[in-house]
Each structure stands twice: as C-alpha cells, then as structure tokens.
Amino acid sequence: MNLFTRSVAEGVRLAARHYRLSVLLWITLFVSSSLALRPLSGLVRAVDGSPFGERLLAGWDGDAFVGMLAGIQEGLGPAFAAIPAGILLFALLSLVLSTGILRTLQQGLVQGSMRRAVIEGVALFPKTFGAFFRFGVGTAAWLLLVAGLPAWILYELPGKDAPPNNGFTNAAILWGVLAALAVFLVRRARFDVARALLAQNAASTGRGASRLAGRRVAGARVAAAAIVLFWLIVVAILQTVFTRLGVAMNPQTNAGTTGLVVVRQIGFLLVAFAHVAQLGSLSAFERLRRPVPTPLPRLASPG
Numbered sequence: 567m568n569l570f571t572r573s574v575a576e577g578v579r580l581a582a583r584h585y586r587l588s589v590l591l592w593i594t595l596f597v598s599s600s601l602a603l604r605p606l607s608g609l610v611r612a613v614d615g616s617p618f619g620e621r622l623l624a625g626w627d628g629d630a631f632v633g634m635l636a637g638i639q640e641g642l643g644p645a646f647a648a649i650p651a652g653i654l655l656f657a658l659l660s661l662v663l664s665t666g667i668l669r670t671l672q673q674g675l676v677q678g679s680m681r682r683a684v685i686e687g688v689a690l691f692p693k694t695f696g697a698f699f700r701f702g703v704g705t706a707a708w709l710l711l712v713a714g715l716p717a718w719i720l721y722e723l724p725g726k727d728a729p730p731n732n733g734f735t736n737a738a739i740l741w742g743v744l745a746a747l748a749v750f751l752v753r754r755a756r757f758d759v760a761r762a763l764l765a766q767n768a769a770s771t772g773r774g775a776s777r778l779a780g781r782r783v784a785g786a787r788v789a790a791a792a793i794v795l796f797w798l799i800v801v802a803i804l805q806t807v808f809t810r811l812g813v814a815m816n817p818q819t820n821a822g823t824t825g826l827v828v829v830r831q832i833g834f835l836l837v838a839f840a841h842v843a844q845l846g847s848l849s850a851f852e853r854l855r856r857p858v859p860t861p862l863p864r865l866a867s868p869g
Contacts, residue, residue: 569789569854574796577847580671581839587667590680591838592831594663598656601648663687664845665694669765671846686765693764696772701757704776708749717742748791755790756783758848765849782855790851797844801837808833 581588666687670679687694720738760772760779769775783790811833812826 569786569851570792570796572854573789573793573847573851574843576850577793577797577843577845580846580849581843584671584676584679584842585839586676586679587670587683587842588835588839590663590667590683591660591841592835594659595656595834595838596831598652598659601652601655660841661694661698662691665690665761665765667842668762668845668849671842671849672762672766690764693770693772693775694761697757697760697764697775698772700772700776701753701760705749705753708753709746712749713742713745716745751791751794752783752787755787755794755848755851756780758794758845759783759790759852762845762849762852779852782852786851786855790848793847793851794844797840797847800840804833804836804840808836 663683664687666683666685666689669686669690670683673682675682717738720734720741724732724734756776756779759782760769760775763769763775763778763782764772769778808830812830815826815829
C-alpha cells in the first residue's frame with residue numbers, strides 16, 4: 567500500500583478502536599448547537615404562527631418570505647447571533663480537544679479515553695493555539711501569494727476594454743479556486759501533523775511543531791493533501807445523505823420529528839467519527855514520514 571492508503575486505513579482503524587472519542591466530539595457539537603436551539607425554536611414558532619407559515623410550507627414563495635421576515639424582526643436578532651456563537655464555541659472546543667484526541671490515539675488508551683482526551687487537550691492548548699496562529703497567518707499569506715496575486719494578474723491582463731467572461735477572466739477564476747484549495751489542503755495537513763507532534767512531545771512549542779511538520783510534509787505534499795481532501799469529501803457525502811434523508815422523511819407527527827432528530831444525530835456522530843479518523847490518518851502519516859535513524863557502524867573487536 568502507498569502512503570495515502572496506509573495512512574487512511576490506519577486512521578479508520580484508530581477511530582473504530584477509540585469510538586468513544588467520536589462520541590466526545592459529538593457531545594461538543596450537541597452542546598454548541600444547543601446555544602441556538604432556544605432562539606431558533608422561538609423563531610420557528612413565530613413562523614408557524616404567522617399568516618405566511620402555510621404558504622412557506624407549501625413551497626418557496628418570495629412574497630411570503632419577505633412578509634414573514636417583516637413580521638418576526640424581533641426574533642431574528644437573537645437567532646442570527648446564536649448561530650455564529652454556537653459555531654465559534656464548537657470551533658474552540660474542537661481546537662482544544664483535537665490535540666488531546668491525538669495524544670490518546672497515540673498512547674492507545676481505550677478505557678477512560680474521553681476523560682484523558684479532555685485533560686490532555688486542555689494541558690496542550692497553549693501550544694496548540696500557537697500552532698493554530700501560525701496556521702492561520704501562514705495560510706492567509708500563501709493564499710494571497712499563490713492564489714490571489716496570480717488570479718488578479720490574469721484578471722487585469724486583458725485591460726479595461728476587454729469583453730466580460732473572456733479567457734483570462736475564466737482562467738483567473740479557475741486558478742484562484744484551484745490554488746486556494748491546494749494551499750488550504752496542504753496547510754491543513756501541516757497543521758494536523760504539527761498537532762500530532764505536539765501530542766507526542768516531539769516539539770516544545772507551536773512554532774517548533776509547525777517547523778518540524780513542514781519537514782514531515784515536504785516531499786509528500788500530494789499524499790498529505792489527498793488525506794485531508796478524502797476526509798472532507800467523506801464529511802460532505804455524510805452531510806448530504808443525512809440531510810436528504812431528513813428532508814425525505816417530511817415528519818408530520820411528534821414521532822416523525824423525533825425520528826428526524828435521531829437520524830440527523832446519527833449523521834453528526836458519523837461526521838465526528840470521520841474527524842477522529844482524519845486526525846488518526848495524519849498521525850499515521852507523520853509516523854510513516856518520520857526519518858529512520860541510521861544505525862551506527864559496528865566497531866571491529868580488538869585482536
């Protein structure tokens with residue numbers, strides 16, 4: 567098996583063996599989303615009680631939607647504020663727990679793995695945040711240099727009198743999208759490898775872990791980016807399948823609504839499993855890319 571296949575297979579094996587860590591991530595998602603439940607439930611009740619509720623449930627109606635917004639303006643503010651707050655909380659919890667999950671995977675702990683992941687994640691958070699800061703700044707710089715600047719040059723080459731949707735414009739858009747995707751995938755792989763190095767105490771600071779991760783990823787950027795892309799596609803497929811399944815259920819009773827909630831939570835649990843598997847895959851990638859020490863030559867015995 568090649569580097570990509572071995573890393574992904576190892577990630578799936580680790581995630582399956584440490585399934586409790588997927589439950590831990592699912593709990594963080596549930597806690598984060600609960601922030602928006604009350605404001606959104608009040609918003610839904612306002613929509614159901616409005617004269618436009620039945621028209622919206624029957625299908626898309628632009629006039630009904632505008633009228634509904636005008637009638638529930640008081641509930642929009644709390645709902646729209648709760649959604650980004652929940653997203654930020656989940657991102658913070660994931661940042662804290664991911665390094666703890668990596669250390670738990672590396673240590674092979676099964677019993678008490680959830681508690682150990684929380685303790686280790688909190689202890690390693692200052693170093694993890696340092697690596698995250700370098701990931702954010704470095705990604706922004708590389709996006710500007712590799713994606714933004716060439717795309718801007720291609721867009722400006724034809725001049726102001728060029729017709730719209732010319733070849734240069736299309737090339738600029740295509741280059742911007744593909745280059746930005748490539749930069750993000752490589753930088754994300756490097757960040758996960760840096761967290762794996764922090765988890766095994768191979769680096770004492772986030773800066774040192776980022777530099778060491780760069781050496782691990784160098785020479786295997788395609789494989790590292792492919793691992794991240796693979797798990798992003800898996801997550802997208804899971805979200806699409808379970809969203810379509812929820813829409814197809816079209817619950818009309820309390821039992822149907824409960825079933826819909828259960829199905830969606832199963833989807834979120836599988837997404838959490840994919841995230842743990844991605845961390846395990848990048849940890850395995852780092853181990854496989856670790857340089858093998860050269861054995862010392864044997865000295866001839868005297869006489």
